[in-house]
Amino acid sequence: MSNKDDRRKAPAGERVADWADGRLGIYSLAKANMRKIFPDHWSFMLGEICLYSFIIIILTGVYLTLFFHPSMNEVEYHGSYVPLQGQLMSEAFNSTMHISFDVRGGLLIRQIHHWAAVIFLAGMFVHMMRVFFTGAFRKPREINWLFGFLLFVLGMFTGFTGYSLPDDLLSGTGVRFTQGAILSVPIVGTYISMFLFGGEFPGGDFVARFYSIHILLLPGIMLGLVVGHLILVFYHKHTQFAGPGRTNKNVVGMPLLPVYMAKAGGFFFLVFGAIAAIAGFASINPIWVLGPYRPDQVSTGAQPDWYMGFAEGLIRAMPGWEINFWGHTLVLGVFIPLVLFGVFLGMIAMYPFIESWVTGDKREHHILDRPRNAPTRTAFGVAWVTGYMIMLIGGGNDIFATHFHLSINAVTWFVRIGFFAGPVIAFVVTKRICLGLQRRDKDKVLHGRETGTIKRLPHGEFIEVHEPLSQEALYTLTSHEQYTPAEIGPTVDENGVERKVGRGEKVRVKLSKAYYGEENQIPKPTVEEYKEITSGHGHH
């Protein structure tokens, strides 16, 4: 039989695949990637939640563009919502009302879009924490950490431009807040504001401009970054937690196809279903309650979406300082929070580089740390989150005051003090807890697990039976590395010439001691210790 006949007999699917392979080379691509192994751990699903909520946002966003009019032209409302009949409003607000009340499925899609945005950012936050606390950002993944960082920051601004689009009272208040922050920037602030808003605030342009930024510019960049992020996850291979048989050179898990494809496909629908259910039950941004934006009005309890809350908190907690500098007013009460906003976020981007400088560790790491085994890093992370959360409380100081019947000044002072004290307390406490947990691990390795079974010995003594750990558990609990802190090198070189120790080196050594010095890690049990104790005759 000729080759040609063979082809004709092949099933249709195979023929299509052959056709595509001849043009795209899909066979070799699939061969290289379809059997890629992924390790299993619940926390590795967090990145997937980000991915799926991002896809849901794009799908629903496209639907919204079909009906949303990004225009600030003034129109009179004549839709189905009676209380606003005859009111003057922008076309943007009018069309969002139309989406909510008159477009089939419009309100649901709007709600899904908004809820997905809230969950997308929460997902990124928690995913980032997972990566941080397990040390997954270390070499070779620093660039992927930066991609992620950019995604987080761009996600915040995409969300902000999104909830500014409907031009309701709440979104207008948020835009005004941002314009205030821009104006506080010395020298260029006024120009940037005039440029962005096309004249005096609010002007007639900002919705149209925010619209292109929201649906095209930022999501376009984010899409590119997400693709790059995932390619890098493939290229580096996924990290894994320590365990028997797992090394820095292998990945133990299940193949992408069929196991992970099936899991991921199912998980996508679970995430979509959960977001749709929340969107169906819980109302988000009911613009008809707030009404159209008017610069002379603010609704009580005005709140940004959660991811912008800490920025709001920074401004609300800051005293209203204002100084006059060479005839120019400098609004420090707004400008300092704006700088802190950058610093707070910038710290995320910088951390992997700071840690590798302090530890001097330039090796690749594919085995994850348990947070307790990196107490200083964990403590830094918790301190950062504490500062962030305190500022989030600051952003809702009015809500806390009304809900808990507190004075708003008391809440503000709590936030001011908490901003400085909270992270320090969190740092110290977290470090203690981590060291305590390390001691417990050591104890478990040496003395086994406490079973809760009390035994009475023939001579009357009561003891608790300790069960020795399995070999797997022993391995897992003792496989982490322990580092020695950096020391200041010889101060005299081989010719006896004195070398000056730079300030950078001194700082590095100090920090390195804080990471790995005597008080900062519990020595792992040694084989001798283990043998001595386990050969002790039946005491435990």
Ligand code: HEM
């Ligand atoms: C659109 C947002 C994001 C998407 C869709 C996304 C998606 C993913 C996925 C699916 C993984 C593999 C599974 C997992 O470990 O969870 C992953 C890993 C990773 N992500 Fe993200 N991520 C996003 C944002 C971020 C952010 C904000 C950061 C940190 C600032 C980050 C840093 C990382 C790193 C370093 C890895 C490799 C972790 C490892 O191999 O253990 N990602 N990401």
Ligand code: HEM
């Ligand atoms: C990470 C990406 C995105 C985030 C975080 C996000 C977030 C938001 C938010 C919070 C709103 C306000 C919704 C409301 O309560 O009315 C909004 C509005 C909107 N978004 Fe997005 N969005 C994203 C991407 C997109 C994309 C890719 C498109 C279009 C292709 C889009 C189209 C729209 C439209 C047309 C509106 C105005 C209609 C409305 O407010 O209901 N968005 N977005």
